[in-house]
Amino acid sequence: MALYENLIREEKDGTISFGDYTLETKQKVSDFQHNGDLYKVKTFYEITKLEKN
Numbered sequence: 001m002a003l004y005e006n007l008i009r010e011e012k013d014g015t016i017s018f019g020d021y022t023l024e025t026k027q028k029v030s031d032f033q034h035n036g037d038l039y040k041v042k043t044f045y046e047i048t049k050l051e052k053n
Contacts, residue, residue, distance in 0.1 A: 008032045008041045008050075019048035 007029045008018040016034055018041045020027070028042040040051045 007043055008039060010034055018050055019043045021045050021048070 007020060007027055008016060010016055014035075016032075016039070018039075020043050023044040026042060026044045028040065030040045032039040032041070037052055042049045
């Protein structure tokens with residue numbers, strides 16, 4: 001599994017990648033826009049949760 005500097009990002013092929021299982025404290029990003037939808041990601045070492053709209 002690759003690690004990313006940002007918790008969520010858009011890839012060159014139009015998909016999104018998200019999460020970071022190495023975090024010891026909870027982190028979140030809200031209002032990430034992709035293809036007209038809003039995404040929110042919450043992540044840390046135990047779980048990653050992605051919500052759409």
